Amino acid sequence: MEFLxxxxxxxxxxxxxxxxxxxxxxxxxxxxxxxxxxxxxxxIEIAPGVFFPAWTYNGQVPAPxxxxxxxxxxxxxxxxxxxxxxxxHFHGFHPIEMDGALPHQFVYPGETFVYEFDAEPFGxxxxxxxxxxxxxxxxxxxxxxxxxDPKHDTRPKPDKExxxxxxxxxxxxxxxxxxxxxxxxxxxxxxxxxxVKVGELIRIxxxxxxxxxxxxxxxxxxxxxxxxxxxxxxxxxxxxxITVMGQGERSILDIRFKFSGKIMFHAHKTEFAExxxxxxxxxxx
Amino acid sequence: MLRRRLKTGFNxxxxxFLLLLLLLVFLKxxxxxVFKASVPPIEEVFIQKVTFSPDHIVVDVxxxxxxxxxxxxxxxxxxxxxxxxxxxxxxxxxERGRIDISYPWVExxxxxxxxxxRNGVTFETEVNVATVTPTFxxxxxxxxMLLGVYVGVIPVLLGLMWFPFLVTLRGKGYAFLxxxxxxxxxxxxFDALSESFNLLKDVPESFxxxxxIVIGLLLAILSLSAVSYKTQHxxxxxxxxxxxxxxxxxxxxxxxxxxxxxxxxxxxxxxxxEIALGSTxxxxxxxxxxxxxxxxxxxxxxxxxxxxxxxxxxIMMGLLAGAPTILGTLIGGFAYSAAIAVLFLSIGAGAIFDxxxxxxNHMAKGKWLEIFTVTNALGFLSGxxxxxxxxxxxxx
Numbered sequence: 001m002e003f004l005x006x007x008x009x010x011x012x013x014x015x016x017x018x019x020x021x022x023x024x025x026x027x028x029x030x031x032x033x034x035x036x037x038x039x040x041x042x043x044i045e046i047a048p049g050v051f052f053p054a055w056t057y058n059g060q061v062p063a064p065x066x067x068x069x070x071x072x073x074x075x076x077x078x079x080x081x082x083x084x085x086x087x088x089h090f091h092g093f094h095p096i097e098m099d100g101a102l103p104h105q106f107v108y109p110g111e112t113f114v115y116e117f118d119a120e121p122f123g124x125x126x127x128x129x130x131x132x133x134x135x136x137x138x139x140x141x142x143x144x145x146x147x148x149d150p151k152h153d154t155r156p157k158p159d160k161e162x163x164x165x166x167x168x169x170x171x172x173x174x175x176x177x178x179x180x181x182x183x184x185x186x187x188x189x190x191x192x193x194x195x196v197k198v199g200e201l202i203r204i205x206x207x208x209x210x211x212x213x214x215x216x217x218x219x220x221x222x223x224x225x226x227x228x229x230x231x232x233x234x235x236x237x238x239x240x241x242i243t244v245m246g247q248g249e250r251s252i253l254d255i256r257f258k259f260s261g262k263i264m265f266h267a268h269k270t271e272f273a274e275x276x277x278x279x280x281x282x283x284x285x
Numbered sequence: 286m287l288r289r290r291l292k293t294g295f296n297x298x299x300x301x302f303l304l305l306l307l308l309l310v311f312l313k314x315x316x317x318x319v320f321k322a323s324v325p326p327i328e329e330v331f332i333q334k335v336t337f338s339p340d341h342i343v344v345d346v347x348x349x350x351x352x353x354x355x356x357x358x359x360x361x362x363x364x365x366x367x368x369x370x371x372x373x374x375x376x377x378x379x380e381r382g383r384i385d386i387s388y389p390w391v392e393x394x395x396x397x398x399x400x401x402x403r404n405g406v407t408f409e410t411e412v413n414v415a416t417v418t419p420t421f422x423x424x425x426x427x428x429x430m431l432l433g434v435y436v437g438v439i440p441v442l443l444g445l446m447w448f449p450f451l452v453t454l455r456g457k458g459y460a461f462l463x464x465x466x467x468x469x470x471x472x473x474x475f476d477a478l479s480e481s482f483n484l485l486k487d488v489p490e491s492f493x494x495x496x497x498i499v500i501g502l503l504l505a506i507l508s509l510s511a512v513s514y515k516t517q518h519x520x521x522x523x524x525x526x527x528x529x530x531x532x533x534x535x536x537x538x539x540x541x542x543x544x545x546x547x548x549x550x551x552x553x554x555x556x557x558x559e560i561a562l563g564s565t566x567x568x569x570x571x572x573x574x575x576x577x578x579x580x581x582x583x584x585x586x587x588x589x590x591x592x593x594x595x596x597x598x599x600i601m602m603g604l605l606a607g608a609p610t611i612l613g614t615l616i617g618g619f620a621y622s623a624a625i626a627v628l629f630l631s632i633g634a635g636a637i638f639d640x641x642x643x644x645x646n647h648m649a650k651g652k653w654l655e656i657f658t659v660t661n662a663l664g665f666l667s668g669x670x671x672x673x674x675x676x677x678x679x680x681x
Contacts, residue, residue, distance in 0.1 A: 047365075049357030049374070050405055171405020178360075178401060186365070274364035 003060070003183050004162050004194065007067035007147065008033070020064070031072045033119075037063070039082040039107075039129070039142065046169045047179050047186035047276060054141035055082055055129070061184050062165040062209070063144025066127070068119035070151040076115040080107045086137065087113075089130035090146055091248070093120045101130040122150035123231035124205045124250045126165075139170050139177075139211035141184075147205055147231075154234050158203035158254070160196060166208045166216045166245075166267070166277065176212055180267065180277035189265075189279025197284050198257050205231070206243075207250040214247035216277075219268035222259060228252040242268050257283045328354045328402045330376070331489040332410040334621065335398060336418040337390060344384040344398055344410070348376035349489040360399040361388050379491060390415050419555075421619050429552055429614040436551065436570040437544045437610020442603045443571075444578015451579070451586045459586065461664035463648055466583035467641050468668015469576055470536065474637035476672070477543045478502070480550065481630035487623035497624060498631040505542075505635025509535065513643065526588035528647075530598060533585050535640040537602040540577045541609040542633030546626055548613020553621035555614075569678030576671055577606060584644060 002011045009021040022034040042059050046052045057063030068074055080086050085108045087100030094117035099105060107113045129142035145163050167184060168177035179186045196202055204225075208216040219242040226236035227243050231252040243251055257263065266278035329350030336343045342361065348354050355375040359368045368386045376382045390396050396415045400408040419425040454462050481498050488494035513520075513531075520528050551570070581602050589595050616625070649656045 046405075047358055047401075049355065049403055050401055051403055052405055169405070171401065172407040174407075178399075178405060178407060271363055275360070276365065 003062065003065075004164070005160075007065040007145075007163070008035075009064055020058070026073060031069065033066075033068050033072055033074050035066060035074070035076045036079075037076055037088065038079040039086040041082050044141070044184065046171075046181070046184055050171065050179070050186075052141075052169050052171055055084070055086070055137065056141050057088075057144055061141035061143075062167065063127070063142070065145040065147065065163055067147040067149070069149045070120055070122040072119040074115070074117055074119050077112065078107060078115060079112045080109050083109055084137075085109070085131045086129045086142060087131050088115055088127050090115070090117070090127040091125040092123075092146065092148065093118065099130075103132075106131050119148045121232055122148045124148075124207065124252050125230075126207050126209060126248065126250060128209065135175075135211055138209065139168075141167075143167070143209045145205060145207055150234060155228075156201055156254070159200035161203045161205070162194065163205045164207070164218075166206070166210055166218070168210050168212070168272070168277075170212060177210070178275065180210070180272040180275045182277060182279065186276025187278060193262060193280035193282035195282045195284065196257060198260050200256065202255045202257070202281075204253040204255065205250070206245075206253055208245035208247060210247055215244065215269070216247075216272065217242060217244040217268045218253070219266060220255065221264040222261075223255060223257060223263060226254040228254070244268075257281065259283065260285050328352065328404060328406045329490070330354055330356070330400060330402070330408040331491075332398075332400070332408060333381075333487075333489070333623075335396075335410060335412050337396075337412075337415055338417060338420070340387060340389050342386045342388050342390055342396065342398065344386070344400075345381065346376070346384065346400070346408075347381045347489050347491075348378050349491050351378055353377050355403040356382070356384070356400050357403045358401040359384065359386060360397075360401065361386060361390075362397050363399075392416060419618055425618065426615070429618045430611055432551065432555075433548055433608075433611025433614040436614070437548060437574065438604065438607035440571045440574035441540070441544075441578045441581070441607035442600075444575045444580075445582055445599055445603050447579055448582045448586070448589075448599070451582060452589070454586065457660045460648070460658065460660050461667075462583050462586070463644060464661040464664025465668040465671075466536075466580045467644055467648075468665040468670075469580045469672055470539070470637050470641040470644075470668075471665075472669050472672035473540065473543055473577070473580075474634045474641065476676075477546060477630045477634035477637065480546060481627045481634065484550075484623045484627050484630070488627060489624075492624050494624070494627055497627050501628045501631030502635040502638075505539075505632045506639045509636060509639040524588075524591065526591035529584045529588045530592055532640060532644065533581055533598070533602050534605065535636065535643070536581050536584070537605040539633055539636030539640055540580065540606040542629055542636055544574070544577075544606065544633075545609035545613040546630035546633055548610040548615075549617035549621065549626040549629065550613075552614035552617020552619075553626075555618060569675075572678055573672070573675040574607075576675060578603065581606060 009017045020036045024032045026032050037057050040056050040059050042054055042056045043051050044054045044061055054061050066074070076088060078088050085106035087106055089100040098115050098117050125146040125148065127144055127146050129137040131137050145165055164182040166182050168180040170176060171178045181188065206218055210216045224239055224241050227238040227240060229237045229251050236254065260283045263281045263283055264278065265281065266273035327350055331347050331349035332344060333347055334345040353375055356370060359366055366386055366388055368384050370382055370384045372382065392415060394415050395411060395413055397409065397411045451462060485494040520531065592598060645656065
């Protein structure tokens with residue numbers, strides 16, 4: 001799945017990418033990152049043969065990942081092509097008029113709004129729709145990853161970076177999820193293991209946006225990882241094989257695989273694992 | 286002559302032609318577009334049966350809605366599990382499908398099965414006590430046969446054996462007996478009817494269970510009434526004993542249909558592990574059903590001497606009333622269908638009500654007010670109470 005390794009639309013060919021993302025230098029030398037986002041109602045496949053009438057940013061769940069470096073200026077041209085009022089509410093510093101959380105900040109169908117703020121603090125963050133009812137707007141799929149890299153990074157340089165958004169879907173609208181996953185598709189990484197190598201540094205940007213039963217977790221078999229909570233420190237907070245997160249919590253996980261083979265990772269709430277939130281790393285020598 | 290016939294035919298068919306024309310116009314130009322929304326179609330799947338074999342769960346379903354339904358995923362106890370579905374995962378309206386899940390279910394546990402459609406709609410069923418479903422083999426065949434014999438045939442025949450005692454009743458005693466019989470029958474009739482209403486929840490909505498009940502009930506009443514009207518003259522000619530014989534058979538038939546339904550319920554409940562058929566329950570059914578024998582013989586006590594080969598008729602009646610229980614337990618155990626149970630129960634109820642009315646009518650002899658003597662009222666109430674009290678023995 002492309003989402004895992006995609007940010008700032010770097011999966012698109014250059015001229016196609018231009019429509020959604022532009023990078024330029026401001027007079028003061030800072031980088032301006034401009035994005036074109038739109039809200040759109042779209043049916044997506046969340047498990048083999050199961051389709052969900054989602055509300056999406058740019059037709060995908062999770063939304064395209066936004067990634068900047070600490071101190072950059074972020075400008076997002078947001079257009080609502082959906083059928084309900086939507087917003088983009090970012091975790092991170094921003095002026096309160098950019099908060100997208102109050103009724104007068106709702107962007108109604110057909111309207112546009114430009115969000116502008118500095119990328120800070122560094123860490124792994126998220127954005128989601130804050131229109132009401134919020135639980136509905138989130139469970140329908142309006143959320144994404146927002147990564148701010150530190151300006152002066154002293155951490156070891158990763159060989160591979162992966163974005164994992166833990167989410168779920170309530171397909172029969174009973175306020176409980178029927179499907180759980182990382183990056184939407186149930187059991188996707190169980191059927192399509194993530195290929196990595198022994199010894200290389202894998203950095204995971206892990207976000208929990210699960211609605212309804214919000215306490216989620218990430219557990220890795222046969223291996224330990226360093227965890228940087230919210231990614232806001234250059235020193236890891238934990239060395240562990242399991243991390244538990246409430247809704248909206250996130251972490252950076254650094255893993256170096258010691259052994260080769262098919263290594264499982266899943267929510268250590270086993271109910272979630274058995275309903276789709278389970279996958280494998282395929283570790284090669 | 287031909288012209289008139291043509292005209293009659295034309296008159297009969299004209300509304301049909303116009304209706305077809307109107308339908309075409311409606312489909313082509315009608316306001317259907319207004320009702321068509323971009324929302325997913327309404328999906329309805331009815332889970333008819335869940336059967337268990339070692340490490341396998343089989344779910345029989347029917348598409349109970351107006352649109353095709355695709356079953357995309359299946360959860361067993363909240364866990365997604367692989368499955369095979371025949372003939373395909375997509376079912377057209379009213380099409381049946383069979384889902385086979387290889388699942389290590391646990392004897393005695395609750396097993397909850399959730400079907401998830403293409404659009405994420407879920408259909409759920411819960412089996413309270415999972416147990417291996419009887420397959421059609423000799424052991425089970427024999428067991429269900431015996432069950433039917435114990436619950437249906439033996440009690441009814443035992444009940445018939447009160448005959449010599451009942452024959453001695455005269456005057457008020459006889460009136461009491463007849464009223465008691467009507468009481469027994471009316472109770473049984475309502476029992477069958479309520480049972481059939483209870484089963485409606487197990488009948489797919491598209492089968493229109495209430496329609497089955499109405500048709501079954503009235504079919505029995507109408508056909509029995511029509512037959513008795515047609516043979517009224519003949520019966521009068523043949524005398525009172527013939528009338529009594531016919532009643533005996535009609536009561537036996539009604540009770541037989543009721544017992545068929547009861548057998549279906551027992552067999553299926555046993556097969557899906559809903560009841561453990563302990564000896565108490567079987568004994569309960571036996572005592573409860575003994576009273577049915579009384580109901581059959583009551584009308585015969587006055588006139589039996591005029592009936593040729595009376596013992597033969599008596600045994601035939603006993604079998605007619607009791608043997609369907611065997612058929613019921615067999616069908617219930619191996620090939621249960623709630624819709625069929627509802628049909629038989631409502632036909633049984635209709636037959637029982639019809640014959641009750643017939644007996645009452647006979648007792649009244651055209652003077653309906655004179656029927657309400659203290660003896661009759663007490664007899665009727667006793668009939669109801671006997672059924673009610675013995676009913677406590679069959680609380681499964």
